[in-house]
Amino acid sequence: MLRLTDDSGTAVKGARLRLEGNMSHPGMTPVFADAQEIEPGRYGSNMVLSMAGDWVILVYATLPDGRKFERQFEIKDLQPPKSVEHSSGPIRTKT
Amino acid sequence: MVQSELKLEPSPAFDLLRLPLIGRLLHQKHARTLLQIPLFLISVAMILHGLFGPSLAPKNLATTLTWVHFRGALVFVLLLAGNFFCLACPFMLVRNFARKFFHPVRNWPRRLRNKWLSLGLFVAMLFVYEWFDLWSSPWWTAWLIVAYFAAALLVDALFKHAAFCKFVCPIGQFNFVASTVSPLEVAVRDQDVCTRCATKDCIRGVREPAAPLTVIQRGCELALFQPRKVGNIDCTFCLDCVQACPHDNVGIITRLPAAELVSDTMRSGIGSLSKRKDLAALTIVFSFGALLNAFGMVSPVYALQSWLAGFFGFRSELPGLAMIFGLILVCEPLLLIGIAAGLTRWWAGSRRPLLSLTVRYSYALAPIGFGIWLAHYGFHFLTGLYTVIPVTQIALAELGLNITPQWGAPGLSPNVVQLFEFGFITLGLMGSLLVSYSIARTEEVDHPVRAFIPWFAVSLIIAGAAFWLMLQPMEMRAVALGSG
Numbered sequence: 001m002l003r004l005t006d007d008s009g010t011a012v013k014g015a016r017l018r019l020e021g022n023m024s025h026p027g028m029t030p031v032f033a034d035a036q037e038i039e040p041g042r043y044g045s046n047m048v049l050s051m052a053g054d055w056v057i058l059v060y061a062t063l064p065d066g067r068k069f070e071r072q073f074e075i076k077d078l079q080p081p082k083s084v085e086h087s088s089g090p091i092r093t094k095t
Numbered sequence: 096m097v098q099s100e101l102k103l104e105p106s107p108a109f110d111l112l113r114l115p116l117i118g119r120l121l122h123q124k125h126a127r128t129l130l131q132i133p134l135f136l137i138s139v140a141m142i143l144h145g146l147f148g149p150s151l152a153p154k155n156l157a158t159t160l161t162w163v164h165f166r167g168a169l170v171f172v173l174l175l176a177g178n179f180f181c182l183a184c185p186f187m188l189v190r191n192f193a194r195k196f197f198h199p200v201r202n203w204p205r206r207l208r209n210k211w212l213s214l215g216l217f218v219a220m221l222f223v224y225e226w227f228d229l230w231s232s233p234w235w236t237a238w239l240i241v242a243y244f245a246a247a248l249l250v251d252a253l254f255k256h257a258a259f260c261k262f263v264c265p266i267g268q269f270n271f272v273a274s275t276v277s278p279l280e281v282a283v284r285d286q287d288v289c290t291r292c293a294t295k296d297c298i299r300g301v302r303e304p305a306a307p308l309t310v311i312q313r314g315c316e317l318a319l320f321q322p323r324k325v326g327n328i329d330c331t332f333c334l335d336c337v338q339a340c341p342h343d344n345v346g347i348i349t350r351l352p353a354a355e356l357v358s359d360t361m362r363s364g365i366g367s368l369s370k371r372k373d374l375a376a377l378t379i380v381f382s383f384g385a386l387l388n389a390f391g392m393v394s395p396v397y398a399l400q401s402w403l404a405g406f407f408g409f410r411s412e413l414p415g416l417a418m419i420f421g422l423i424l425v426c427e428p429l430l431l432i433g434i435a436a437g438l439t440r441w442w443a444g445s446r447r448p449l450l451s452l453t454v455r456y457s458y459a460l461a462p463i464g465f466g467i468w469l470a471h472y473g474f475h476f477l478t479g480l481y482t483v484i485p486v487t488q489i490a491l492a493e494l495g496l497n498i499t500p501q502w503g504a505p506g507l508s509p510n511v512v513q514l515f516e517f518g519f520i521t522l523g524l525m526g527s528l529l530v531s532y533s534i535a536r537t538e539e540v541d542h543p544v545r546a547f548i549p550w551f552a553v554s555l556i557i558a559g560a561a562f563w564l565m566l567q568p569m570e571m572r573a574v575a576l577g578s579g
Binding site: 026027028056 | 151475
């Protein structure tokens with residue numbers, strides 16, 4: 001879940017957010033997902049992250065007035081669910 | 096009974112230099128330079144993108160090409176052909192250019208004419224790779240490439256011949272050990288021609304007739320005299336001997352991979368393998384280092400590091416990592432190889448001193464070590480094969496071209512590549528078993544099987560560990576942001 005506010009802390013409604021997940025190792029493609037506005041200023045997305053470990057999530061945001069900006073944050077030590085610990089399948093995470 | 100008069104002549108070996116197009120190209124005086132220039136230009140692009148491009152490793156040419164494509168292509172070329180990456184080495188292009196201005200007069204110090212320094216640098220490379228998470232840092236990767244160019248220039252500006260290649264370069268040492276299992280070798284075509292040769296230009300070089308001090312074509316800078324050269328160790332495939340030979344008697348010829356590991360004859364520029372403790376240690380570190388490097392990519396390593404930190408109260412990564420290195424590169428080989436050597440001596444009645452016996456048999460670990468490197472680097476190469484396209488598009492877009500990176504499938508499916516991984520490890524295991532049995536048959540005539548069984552067990556344990564590692568889920572850790 002992402003919360004988008006302006007400098008005064010007011011929720012920013014109606015923005016378009018695109019997420020891009022990257023791992024630390026080269027040779028991997030990024031994972032993309034769009035975030036939907038769930039309630040005013042709060043955006044959620046389901047990202048399918050393909051591997052355990054550290055992820056860097058880049059957020060590309062377009063505000064209602066057309067302005068664009070980028071932010072990034074890390075998901076450290078993402079672990080697969082215990083029941084599929086040894087499978088090579090993707091890990092679904094809520095962002 | 097009628098005896099057939101048909102005699103089976105051994106089929107002539109395949110010689111790459113006899114091929115119409117490739118052979119003619121490699122025979123050209125500037126063939127090496129032609130191959131080095133593209134790699135040099137790619138290296139420059141990698142350095143610039145590493146220093147000034149995106150800080151995320153999967154989007155940067157420096158990290159993608161170095162840790163995915165270069166390493167993968169290197170091991171596949173070594174497996175299928177030979178040490179052609181040393182032939183096309185971009186560091187030597189710059190060094191050869193610098194040698195037009197620098198004319199070193201010093202010989203490499205006698206005490207350092209062995210593999211101990213390069214072995215230390217090889218371990219240091221593996222350590223720095225893990226400690227600084229080099230795979231995740233374009234900036235540090237770029238500086239590593241710069242450091243490589245600088246080191247090659249410095250060493251070969253100060254010392255004569257190919258001191259950097261023979262005694263310093265860690266990648267070169269990796270290639271020398273790995274190329275013992277390659278199917279191609281730079282070798283003489285006809286020994287009789289060498290016997291009759293009076294000039295020995297392949298080692299001495301070709302001199303200007305009017306000015307004998309002027310060399311117009313170098314001989315072997317790594318002190319490998321072709322008629323007495325055995326195998327690929329220390330051979331950079333530079334083709335100086337091919338250019339220098341006045342009889343066109345040097346080729347790139349097929350041979351039985353890994354057979355050179357069995358032979359203990361005197362080799363030009365090397366001596367007997369059984370007397371080279373440094374080379375044996377390099378082979379051991381090469382083989383166990385393959386396990387260590389793969390271990391660094393799976394989740395149990397983080398559990399072990401965390402346990403060590405908790406147990407000993409470490410506050411930084413360094414001491415725990417050093418302990419893991421010590422465990423896998425020193426304790427494990429000492430234990431396994433020590434027990435195997437002791438058993439061979441006791442059970443098979445070998446008369447060799449324990450250390451000499453250890454050295455003799457250690458070379459048998461090269462194929463399994465190479466199989467593990469191949470499985471590991473091959474995995475990244477094949478699963479990330481196509482990522483070079485969008486990463487190049489990113490670099491071109493940064494130059495102002497109107498290109499959008501097209502991220503598609505990164506490469507082959509990991510499930511398919513895993514089959515290749517198992518195949519490579521199995522191939523390496525078979526190679527090590529064949530080499531150790533051949534050494535046992537040569538050394539312990541009375542009890543070859545007894546001598547072989549302990550080394551069979553060592554290879555099997557290493558292969559078992561490799562299979563276990565390849566079955567572990569990968570876990571990419573250590574994000575290095577803001578370094579570039």
